[in-house]
Amino acid sequence: MKHRTFFWFILPTLSAMILFIALPIVSVFVQSLFVAHEQVQVVSESCGPFGCTPTTSIDLEATEKLREEQPLGRFNGLNTYFNRSHLAIADIGEAWANSDSMGAFWNEVYNLPFYNALTFTLTYTFIVTPLVLMLGLAIAVGVNNLPRALKGVAIFTSLLPFLVTPLVGSLILFWMVDGDGVIGATLQNIFNDSSLSLKGSTPLMWTMLMVYGVWHTLPFSFITFYAGLQTVPEDTLEAAKIDGASKWQSLILVTVPHLMPLVSFVTLMLIMDNFRVFEPIVSFSAEAHARSLSWIIFNDLRESGNPLYASAGATSLLTIILVVILMMPVLVRTWRDFTRKAH
């Protein structure tokens, strides 16, 4: 294909991606370098019968004008990145100097908003992802052994939690496990403990968010592995059986290695999706116990009437850097494959 034709074909999609994905990333960076204007103050002397006193008042008009002229705010350099709400270098240094044990230090760090969200996001990603991979493979093997008529039903049922809107899916689960819901109330009755509630306990909330994560993404890994199982060569399985391999051995030694490329694909997708965990926190009203990186950005932008663009921008950029780091192994491998093919 000629360069010129290629250009015209790719133009619409490329301009959409540059304008609404690449430029916003630049914009996020620019925003993070500025902070909102301080209010313009005027000092005026009000003189009364007992002499003059200087009073400071806020010049609303001038403030408004300044905000209009420079919507980004005033230049602040990289300060936003290092303040208490983000990387908090100073606070960490202080915590390191003042705390006598690792535990105490960690407690201090965990109370900083960015690290708090980072801890939850990473924990969520690295607990949900392996669980989903293993359970997905186990269920795929199980479904593969089912009679043909049942396979369709199994796949249909499994697709529901995956395709349902995340916000809606998490609400459905929330209504069941909440203190008044069928599972929540029954558990309270069994343990005879009315304080046993999702809203009152951080470990319970984390567990439930991860249960939702597994429920929601398991179908993806299950269906991908199930499709992969259809391509396992019969001959190899037959040969393994003749050589005396048990079912379990041929699963671990033949089937799983055959699925390995799929495993890395599914892992990549799962990490990408789990890292942006956001909707369940909104649905579960979990913000008192668990906040993710996406949620704190959302919260900054939601700041009523006066969104904290700088803060949201800084967190966004840190998040983007983390995403790229997480994806690095895959990107490097794809690039190697490509250059090998090219030679």
Add this chain to the structure above:
Amino acid sequence: MATAAQSRLTPLKIASFGLVLLWLIIAAFPFFWTFWGSFKVQADFLSKADWMNAIRGTNTIAQTGSAFTTEAYRGAWIDEAFWFNFKNTGIVVFFTVVISLTFGTLGGYALARSGFRYAFWILMAALVFRAMPHITLVSGYLLWFFEWNVWGILPTTIIVLVAINQPFTLWMLHSFFKNIPKDMDESAMVDGCTRFQAFRHVIVPVMWPGVITTGLFSFLLAYNDFTVTVMLLSEQNETIIPAINSFMGTTQVEGKVMYAVAAVVSATAPLFVLILFFQRQIVSGLTAGAVKG
């Protein structure tokens, strides 16, 4: 072909069937429960005293005289004007899917037919773009949309959703077009067609299976989106998903959780129908990128 050895039940097999059964119950039960409960009153759906109330509908009978009531649906659709949000969702989803597919087929075709190095880089960039959490992109738009006075309206949301959808669409259609033999359009070009004519007359007639599969996923992305719609749409233009969220905010205090339940069931119904009719395409789409590697 099931031989005797294969169909014999071993403990391993029983365990694996047990796991599948358990999963299917966990996957389906919440939907049944919520659907059933949406025809009850709140005292039954969220019954602290006894969960059997939700099945027997004790309070529903006491309050309305019958075991089933459509009160929640009436409240959500008429009192809270949920139909209006559905209409907005319809507009957003329709235009997002149509524009995404138009851009995606052109781009995906070009990438599949171009062996140049930059085609690879575009695909790599798309993969990175696909991984960006949507809220980070939204925080890049918000200020500018307010400045240019385009915040809150449907067209802005549609364009943003199209763009966010492009990386995925591009990858999927790229791998789909790769499977259409090169000879088809190239022989048309030997016969004197331009590249675009070859695309229009040779490729377009055979591309529909791939386009429909990709379209299903574009539909899901636009329909299920919460992050973009909640940040970029004003209250008058809300689509169903942010509307359900604001339902939760306003109705919980009034004890009208049932409206939200009815809205949730209404929002899930179209997806249910979609899976019913397009299960095969969805499954093939999910695995398209993966199995071909």
